[in-house]
Amino acid sequence: MSAPEIDRILQTGLGFWASKTLLSAIEMEVFTELARHPQDLETLTGRLGLHPRSSRDFLDALVALGFLERRDGKYSNTVSTDFFLDKHKPSYVGGMLEMANHRLYRFWNNLTPALRTGLPQNEVAEGGRDLFATIYADPQRLKEFLRAMSAISHGANAAIASRFPWANYKTVADVGTAQGDLLVQVALANPHLSGTGFDLPEVAPIFEDYVEAQGLSSRVVFRPGSFFTDPLPRTDVIMMGHVLHDWNLETKRMLIGKAFEALPLGGALIVYEAMIDDDRSQNAFGLLMSLNMLIETPGGFDYTGADCQSWMADAGFRETRVEHLIGPDSMVVGIK
Amino acid sequence: MSAPEIDRILQTGLGFWASKTLLSAIEMEVFTELARHPQDLETLTGRLGLHPRSSRDFLDALVALGFLERRDGKYSNTVSTDFFLDKHKPSYVGGMLEMANHRLYRFWNNLTPALRTGLPQNEVAEGGRDLFATIYADPQRLKEFLRAMSAISHGANAAIASRFPWANYKTVADVGTAQGDLLVQVALANPHLSGTGFDLPEVAPIFEDYVEAQGLSSRVVFRPGSFFTDPLPRTDVIMMGHVLHDWNLETKRMLIGKAFEALPLGGALIVYEAMIDDDRSQNAFGLLMSLNMLIETPGGFDYTGADCQSWMADAGFRETRVEHLIGPDSMVVGIK
Numbered sequence: 050m051s052a053p054e055i056d057r058i059l060q061t062g063l064g065f066w067a068s069k070t071l072l073s074a075i076e077m078e079v080f081t082e083l084a085r086h087p088q089d090l091e092t093l094t095g096r097l098g099l100h101p102r103s104s105r106d107f108l109d110a111l112v113a114l115g116f117l118e119r120r121d122g123k124y125s126n127t128v129s130t131d132f133f134l135d136k137h138k139p140s141y142v143g144g145m146l147e148m149a150n151h152r153l154y155r156f157w158n159n160l161t162p163a164l165r166t167g168l169p170q171n172e173v174a175e176g177g178r179d180l181f182a183t184i185y186a187d188p189q190r191l192k193e194f195l196r197a198m199s200a201i202s203h204g205a206n207a208a209i210a211s212r213f214p215w216a217n218y219k220t221v222a223d224v225g226t227a228q229g230d231l232l233v234q235v236a237l238a239n240p241h242l243s244g245t246g247f248d249l250p251e252v253a254p255i256f257e258d259y260v261e262a263q264g265l266s267s268r269v270v271f272r273p274g275s276f277f278t279d280p281l282p283r284t285d286v287i288m289m290g291h292v293l294h295d296w297n298l299e300t301k302r303m304l305i306g307k308a309f310e311a312l313p314l315g316g317a318l319i320v321y322e323a324m325i326d327d328d329r330s331q332n333a334f335g336l337l338m339s340l341n342m343l344i345e346t347p348g349g350f351d352y353t354g355a356d357c358q359s360w361m362a363d364a365g366f367r368e369t370r371v372e373h374l375i376g377p378d379s380m381v382v383g384i385k
Numbered sequence: 386m387s388a389p390e391i392d393r394i395l396q397t398g399l400g401f402w403a404s405k406t407l408l409s410a411i412e413m414e415v416f417t418e419l420a421r422h423p424q425d426l427e428t429l430t431g432r433l434g435l436h437p438r439s440s441r442d443f444l445d446a447l448v449a450l451g452f453l454e455r456r457d458g459k460y461s462n463t464v465s466t467d468f469f470l471d472k473h474k475p476s477y478v479g480g481m482l483e484m485a486n487h488r489l490y491r492f493w494n495n496l497t498p499a500l501r502t503g504l505p506q507n508e509v510a511e512g513g514r515d516l517f518a519t520i521y522a523d524p525q526r527l528k529e530f531l532r533a534m535s536a537i538s539h540g541a542n543a544a545i546a547s548r549f550p551w552a553n554y555k556t557v558a559d560v561g562t563a564q565g566d567l568l569v570q571v572a573l574a575n576p577h578l579s580g581t582g583f584d585l586p587e588v589a590p591i592f593e594d595y596v597e598a599q600g601l602s603s604r605v606v607f608r609p610g611s612f613f614t615d616p617l618p619r620t621d622v623i624m625m626g627h628v629l630h631d632w633n634l635e636t637k638r639m640l641i642g643k644a645f646e647a648l649p650l651g652g653a654l655i656v657y658e659a660m661i662d663d664d665r666s667q668n669a670f671g672l673l674m675s676l677n678m679l680i681e682t683p684g685g686f687d688y689t690g691a692d693c694q695s696w697m698a699d700a701g702f703r704e705t706r707v708e709h710l711i712g713p714d715s716m717v718v719g720i721k
Binding site: 051052053054055056057058059060061062063064065066067068069070071072073075076077098099100101102103104105106107109110112113114115116119128129130131132133134140142146149153154155157158160161163164165166167200201204325329330331332333334336337339340341343348350351376 | 392399406455464466478489493670672679712
């Protein structure tokens with residue numbers, strides 16, 4: 050029996066300090082500013098509009114947390130923050146963290162009532178529109194949000210593009226495609242494939258801009274629709290990334306059933322997500338993501354690979370498998 | 386040059402998820418309940434008043450984060466959470482984290498305006514009383530807060546008790562003593578010493594109960610006073626733990642000066658704190674604590690060992706040194 054240790058308890062319990070420090074740095078565009086060139090304390094304090102009382106502590110905290118470097122009194126980005134947190138780079142993931150800063154941080158303050166009632170704690174609880182209505186209402190915010198989603202899922206998208214046996218198939222649809230990065234990566238790595246992005250009509254211009262910029266407009270097209278009211282595209286492979294976790298069990302099963310109907314015999318459904326490990330004891334990110342679905346949605350939850358396999362089997366898929374992709378993400382493949 | 390990595394950015398940016406999950410678990414007394422005996426999901430959901438929608442995700446997230454264990458479907462505390470987070474044990478540190486949950490989490494949502502204005506964002510910003518008036522107003526909350534402070538600083542207190550050359554001194558005072566654990570540890574390890582706890586009068590009963598429970602009432606006494614208006618006790622050694630960081634530079638220097646006046650020639654001042662490393666690039670906790678002083682106080686800030694040594698030298702101390710204690714804490718010793 051090991052000795053009791055307090056460090057991890059305090060570090061996690063006060064972990065919102067480090068979290069909010071990074072989120073405020075993104076909000077104040079520290080990394081975008083430093084992507085221009087390294088700057089000393091005084092210059093940076095002025096450029097960022099910081100008050101001198103705590104600007105040095107703030108920037109040095111970012112150094113100690115590993116998000117900035119400081120050499121000879123000049124602050125600069127790390128390789129990672131320069132790539133992912135400079136607003137002017139296509140690899141910027143800050144949009145998602147901006148949303149975490151503006152919305153989720155304060156909604157999570159109500160985690161206890163959420164756990165006691167099972168009810169969401171976002172704009173809906175405040176009498177506002179639901180999550181997707183909020184995001185889709187403003188075209189500029191929608192574009193930033195979808196771009197951030199692409200940046201965050203890019204690694205997993207590339208893994209699916211290279212690891213799935215695409216040679217066996219000719220057509221693929223991505224349901225809830227957003228900006229379309231998954232389809233773009235799959236199409237770039239597999240020149241014989243044609244793809245269809247399926248999402249709400251508001252997404253069309255954002256998807257089409259992105260696909261055109263990748264030179265894929267001839268092979269990758271958008272099809273507007275709602276997966277609640279419309280049938281899914283009839284393709285050899287159907288993909289759903291970070292979609293099922295938004296919904297309750299009934300809707301999850303309905304969507305898997307719709308995919309089954311749309312696929313030909315031998316066709317494949319790929320579901321991918323921050324999948325919880327089957328023992329539900331390792332993938333903390335997947336479990337916390339599920340609590341985020343409690344905060345954000347009326348019935349959404351994350352799930353294990355085994356859960357998804359059983360829903361696929363119930364829908365009629367004759368063969369299923371789980372494959373780890375990258376970080377917390379795994380995919381479940383079902384063959385009709 | 387290494388490849389850009391997104392994991393640490395997302396893990397920290399969304400770190401408030403894990404943080405708030407632990408804080409809600411403390412608020413709902415998960416660990417106090419499980420200290421009674423291990424329990425299965427259904428029993429625990431009922432006992433804690435959780436809604437079934439997310440109770441399993443919540444408890445399994447605590448497993449994946451390393452704060453609970455689950456065996457054969459029964460949840461139990463880890464050695465560390467049983468020791469530090471069971472409300473019925475004297476080693477409970479949850480009081481401090483309860484305060485973080487009730488107060489600091491939401492005040493830190495205003496970190497950006499704090500950094501732009503240099504102004505605190507706690508009850509004061511909401512038109513309420515200042516930090517200490519709030520804490521001292523309710524005797525029960527004050528007791529819990531001071532008990533939590535003891536539990537958190539216990540390791541550093543024990544290090545000071547064993548490492549400082551106490552054989553050279555006969556009397557010691559602890560300024561801002563709170564419950565008095567530092568003095569208690571020092572007195573227990575050094576039977577030749579007599580000690581004086583100095584703090585506001587409201588603290589007296591809490592201090593005296595604690596000292597009496599340790600059987601030290603004959604050697605360790607309380608002296609009520611304010612370090613703003615009263616002189617400090619005239620003892621061979623004066624200690625100030627987690628005190629100076631609450632105040633601005635002028636008050637820091639004033640307190641060090643008062644200690645210098647009160648000490649005899651050869652006497653020692655011990656200042657201890659989550660001291661920032663001299664390069665201000667390693668001790669993230671100390672730097673974040675300084676941002677917490679921005680949120681909580683009009684002028685407080687944390688500082689390096691070298692900063693404190695220079696203030697001591699300016700006050701007249703002829704010899705100073707910094708010694709690491711435990712975790713993020715170090716002490717600075719000044720000899721008159």
